[in-house]
Amino acid sequence: xxDFDKNDMDTFCRAPFFKGLARQTVERLFAVGDCATFAxxxxxxxxxxxxxTVLFVISGLLRVSVCSASGRRITFLLVKEAxxxxxxxxxxxxxxxxxxxxxxxxxxxKIRDRDYLKFVEQHPAIVHNILQWIGKSLDSANSRLLDLMxxxxxxxxxRVLSTLHQKFGSPLLFTSQEISEIAGTTPESTLRTxxxxxxxxxxxxxxxxxxxxxxxxLKDTEFGAIKI
Amino acid sequence: xxDFDKNDMDTFCRAPFFKGLARQTVERLFAVGDCATFAxxxxxxxxxxxxxTVLFVISGLLRVSVCSASGRRITFLLVKEAxxxxxxxxxxxxxxxxxxxxxxxxxxxKIRDRDYLKFVEQHPAIVHNILQWIGKSLDSANSRLLDLMxxxxxxxxxRVLSTLHQKFGSPLLFTSQEISEIAGTTPESTLRTxxxxxxxxxxxxxxxxxxxxxxxxLKDTEFGAIKI
DNA sequence: ACCGTTCCATGACGGCCGTCATGTACGAAC
DNA sequence: GTTCGTACATGACGGCCGTCATGGAACGGT
Numbered sequence: 001x002x003d004f005d006k007n008d009m010d011t012f013c014r015a016p017f018f019k020g021l022a023r024q025t026v027e028r029l030f031a032v033g034d035c036a037t038f039a040x041x042x043x044x045x046x047x048x049x050x051x052x053t054v055l056f057v058i059s060g061l062l063r064v065s066v067c068s069a070s071g072r073r074i075t076f077l078l079v080k081e082a083x084x085x086x087x088x089x090x091x092x093x094x095x096x097x098x099x100x101x102x103x104x105x106x107x108x109x110k111i112r113d114r115d116y117l118k119f120v121e122q123h124p125a126i127v128h129n130i131l132q133w134i135g136k137s138l139d140s141a142n143s144r145l146l147d148l149m150x151x152x153x154x155x156x157x158x159r160v161l162s163t164l165h166q167k168f169g170s171p172l173l174f175t176s177q178e179i180s181e182i183a184g185t186t187p188e189s190t191l192r193t194x195x196x197x198x199x200x201x202x203x204x205x206x207x208x209x210x211x212x213x214x215x216x217x218l219k220d221t222e223f224g225a226i227k228i
Numbered sequence: 229x230x231d232f233d234k235n236d237m238d239t240f241c242r243a244p245f246f247k248g249l250a251r252q253t254v255e256r257l258f259a260v261g262d263c264a265t266f267a268x269x270x271x272x273x274x275x276x277x278x279x280x281t282v283l284f285v286i287s288g289l290l291r292v293s294v295c296s297a298s299g300r301r302i303t304f305l306l307v308k309e310a311x312x313x314x315x316x317x318x319x320x321x322x323x324x325x326x327x328x329x330x331x332x333x334x335x336x337x338k339i340r341d342r343d344y345l346k347f348v349e350q351h352p353a354i355v356h357n358i359l360q361w362i363g364k365s366l367d368s369a370n371s372r373l374l375d376l377m378x379x380x381x382x383x384x385x386x387r388v389l390s391t392l393h394q395k396f397g398s399p400l401l402f403t404s405q406e407i408s409e410i411a412g413t414t415p416e417s418t419l420r421t422x423x424x425x426x427x428x429x430x431x432x433x434x435x436x437x438x439x440x441x442x443x444x445x446l447k448d449t450e451f452g453a454i455k456i
Numbered sequence: 457a458c459c460g461t462t463c464c465a466t467g468a469c470g471g472c473c474g475t476c477a478t479g480t481a482c483g484a485a486c
Numbered sequence: 487g488t489t490c491g492t493a494c495a496t497g498a499c500g501g502c503c504g505t506c507a508t509g510g511a512a513c514g515g516t
Binding site: 175176177187188191192194195205206207208 | 462463464465466
């Protein structure tokens with residue numbers, strides 16, 4: 001418990017995932033877990049292994065992605081502070097094909113599968129939060145499916161920029177490569193699109209940084225938003 | 229309760245979703261629900277409404293899809309007997325953008341959101357089943373994302389045919405239109421691909437029917453399977 | 457200050473596949 | 487049996503966008 005301070009718990013209590021939970025419940029969650037710190041670029045779980053540990057990011061950023069046979073990476077999720085990773089892992093005793101990596105130095109609350117399962121049993125209130133979170137993830141995945149089937153690359157990139165802006169603010173610290181891995185396209189297409197947006201005065205770019213000047217212009221909403 | 233017979237419960241008890249649950253639990257699930265029968269082509273929930281009811285199909289088939297602005301339909305899920313629909317709806321008190329429709333005459337066990345929430349609270353064992361089911365759905369959605377970003381149309385159609393064959397056997401009672409709505413392509417592309425497969429002797433087709441002669445030939449697995 | 461690496465930027469090309477068009481065949485209804 | 491609606495089948499065209507190539511700029515390490 002010495003690993004965590006009161007501040008960490010405060011942050012969690014205010015975060016969307018923990019909404020509606022008693023502070024005591026959050027404290028007990030901390031009590032059943034350990035602190036784990038991953039250096040930048042650490043591979044936390046790789047494809048094929050049976051990763052049953054649940055993580056809650058305290059500070060830093062995790063990327064959940066796969067690297068396909070053709071060498072292209074596809075990013076499913078970015079996990080930031082007070083967000084959970086692998087909520088369902090302990091319930092699926094089979095290897096998943098996802099890979100998690102720390103994009104920067106990341107400190108996590110780490111909970112072993114058995115402790116997690118026991119905790120959920122003993123604190124049924126959290127089931128509500130878990131299901132809500134997963135539900136949003138599922139809706140988001142479906143929205144992205146729709147985007148990929150329906151929309152052109154430019155629209156998808158717009159959506160990704162908009163979503164990232166909502167989640168991380170401005171400037172965005174991502175390269176065109178990283179953007180393209182989320183949008184499902186190539187760095188070249190991303191750069192071309194951002195070139196257009198720059199001409200339109202909607203954003204400006206620097207090596208690894210993107211300033212969004214006109215967030216509403218990115219909104220092209222049809223149906224639900226995606227969640228990254 | 230007179231709406232259901234012992235046979236219905238037997239089917240459910242044997243089904244994957246209910247694996248590991250006591251028969252008594254299944255019986256009580258039936259007890260809190262009503263029987264609902266939908267005629268073919270009935271729209272069960274449409275886009276934008278706040279559909280909080282959980283359904284378990286007893287017989288028949290439901291399609292979960294969206295119809296995009298450009299008029300193209302995209303099918304996310306086919307729900308067959310002993311499978312659940314809208315497991316998470318009661319936990320997400322916001323309108324979802326999915327639309328459910330009965331593809332044939334379909335009989336369901338219908339459970340109102342409040343009854344469902346109460347049931348889950350009183351029967352924590354089912355949480356495990358729910359999370360497992362949702363976990364598979366999430367993995368499946370991610371697999372489809374990967375397919376759409378990575379694979380060409382032919383491969384996707386192959387995957388869809390393979391998955392449908394596993395779930396429904398042979399012959400498949402789907403039109404090229406319906407296949408394309410799952411694979412995220414057009415009927416023309418689907419027909420062209422199936423033309424090739426027919427020449428290779430892997431399948432044969434008739435109006436609305438597809439016989440798969442060589443299921444292994446359809447397998448081109450990389451990473452997880454999709455689930456339709 | 458030099459150099460290597462990484463990222464940005466932009467042009468040219470080509471192929472996949474979505475769109476349109478046309479014709480055929482099957483099945484249901486009367 | 488005739489008719490009509492729907493699905494199958496296949497060809498032609500065109501555009502989006504992925505790939506390759508080239509050059510320049512920014513940053514870090516020594």
